[in-house]
Amino acid sequence: MVSAENWLSLDLSTPRGSLALHRKEGALRQLASVDLEGPHRQSELLLPAIDQLLRSHAMSTASIQRVVLCSGPGSFTGLRIGFAFAKGFAGALAIPVETIRGSEARARAYFRQQPGETVTVVTTLTPRSLLWERFQADSLTVVDGGTFLPDSFHLSADAVVTDARFHIDRAYEIQCSATLLAEGVFERDTLQESQTKETLIKLTPTYTGGERFEPGNG
Structure with a gap:
């Protein structure tokens, strides 16, 4: 039996940014997506938007098994906000982060x-x-x-x-979005394309993609 995973995806590479919630259970199914309301307000809007997204599906942060993150190119400030959030969020839950350009x-x-x-x-x-x-x-x-x-x-x-x-x-x-990021990572997983594996401690805005960051100290 295939175990289900809930994915939280973030794209903060554009002035507005977007979030998406997916469930991977064999296939990938989108549960919800949301655009952040105002341009250049990611730091202000990100946490309330994630909280609302999870609550709308009766989930908590502990319900997420994977974070998908845009590694660039795009807004330098937005990408730094996304990486800082993902590192803290995934580190606290001991879950992996997947980056994709x-x-x-x-x-x-x-x-x-x-x-x-x-x-x-x-x-x-x-x-x-x-x-x-x-x-x-x-x-x-x-x-x-x-x-x-x-x-x-x-x-x-x-x-x-x-x-x-x-x-x-x-x-x-084709505008970049959190939904496209999740679909890209799912396709990469399905095709079993190789990718670099690192520990979460090395998760920084390198603006390259195709990496998986695992919980760990080394």
Whole structure:
């Protein structure tokens, strides 16, 4: 019999941020998701939003078996808040934290909908700075990338995925969210893709993904 796990996912890489609650029991089922109400207010809104999310499903913090966290790219302040929360929350409960890049989660969401060999994912870093990363479908690894100014981007022959803050004609808009993070980690688990394993003490905002942080002191 497959044991059930409740996952709490956080994406604080965008100005608003989002949370999601999932149950993994063979398949992954979303129980709820919520967007934080105001931009750049993650530190103020995060804990009340998590409390309300858990209470709405008659859960407590002890009901969570895994935390899923966006490791970047995105808001430096938001990511630091997310990592600080996850480290304290997961450490107190002795549960693992899974990190995944928001751009990887968006690339995985694209490939679940569209066939193709590569996709270029564009992420807004600041109003005057954007990051592009080209992902290979067979490995979901970044094969090329860099930063650019908004007015200097030229649509390539590849499929392009943008976020809600940067519009390009003929591009697909997929915003990073806590839901996409959980789906990306679940897909990674299902495909048994290898990932680095570290202890929770090393959980810091490295802005890279694909890591699992386990309870422990070493």
